[in-house]
Amino acid sequence: MAVWDKKIIWGFMLLLAGAVGQSVNYPRSVCAMKGSTVTLPCTFEPLESVTENGKEVLIKINRVVWCPNHLVCQGSTPSVYNSESNNNNPRYRYLGDKKGDCTLQITNLQKEDNATFRFRVETNKNKATFTGPPGVKVTVSYSEMRIKSSSTETEMREGESVTLRCTAQCTFHQLEVTWFRDGSALPETGPALKLDPLTAKDSGNYTCCLKNNSVTLSQPYSLNVEAEGTTSAAVDTMLAIHLVLFVLHTVLIIIVASIIIKRTCVCRKAAAEI
Structure with missing residues (x-):
């Protein structure tokens, strides 16, 4: 790899992460249903001060930004939340502050929310301005419940x-x-x-x-x-039916047996007379 390429990569990484000691802690990748609400818990650690010309300069955070699908999220990059804007989409609520909490809530998830969101801190000093990698991937699902x-x-x-x-x-x-x-x-x-x-x-x-x-x-x-008692009532009904069938079957057997016996006696009497 050329020396120039290495310089570009390292410069780009500095833009993303800023100075040593600055970081953004994102949640794992999130999957949620279209139309639902998702909260992205997030914390960040900014620098408290930087040294310039041998003097310590305190850091003041001027702006915090959330943007989708952009590695640096600086300047006029389209954002879903900008602390200095009065035209933020109400679907995106910033629940954090400018001290260390960068939590973002997205309501009524839509197709365009299928993206990687990153958080950026802009301060009064370039050394303390940074965008936190790697961001959080939000996947919007359309499957039925x-x-x-x-x-x-x-x-x-x-x-x-x-x-x-x-x-x-x-x-x-x-x-x-x-x-x-x-x-x-x-x-x-x-x-x-x-x-x-x-x-x-x-x-x-x-x-x-x-x-x-x-x-x-x-x-x-x-x-x-x-319903309570339904099962026992059904059992009682079945027992009654079985009992009736048993009685009818028994009566039928008795009737048939009586007829057979009667006919047998008649036949024997007729044979004896002959």
């Missing part, structure tokens, strides 16, 4: 309990869902729907989707809850 049950049985009895969970390919962040039973919305909004204790009224087809996003509606999950 699925319902998983805490029980392997779909036939339940009154008094038992079951928890239905609304899941998908991605890990959820601050997930709000809408639950439905037979098409009617339920008041619960969390990813887990606990039914305890079960009643016969809980029977039905359950579906879920991200709040205000019907595109993610899950396939129905059928739950059948037997």
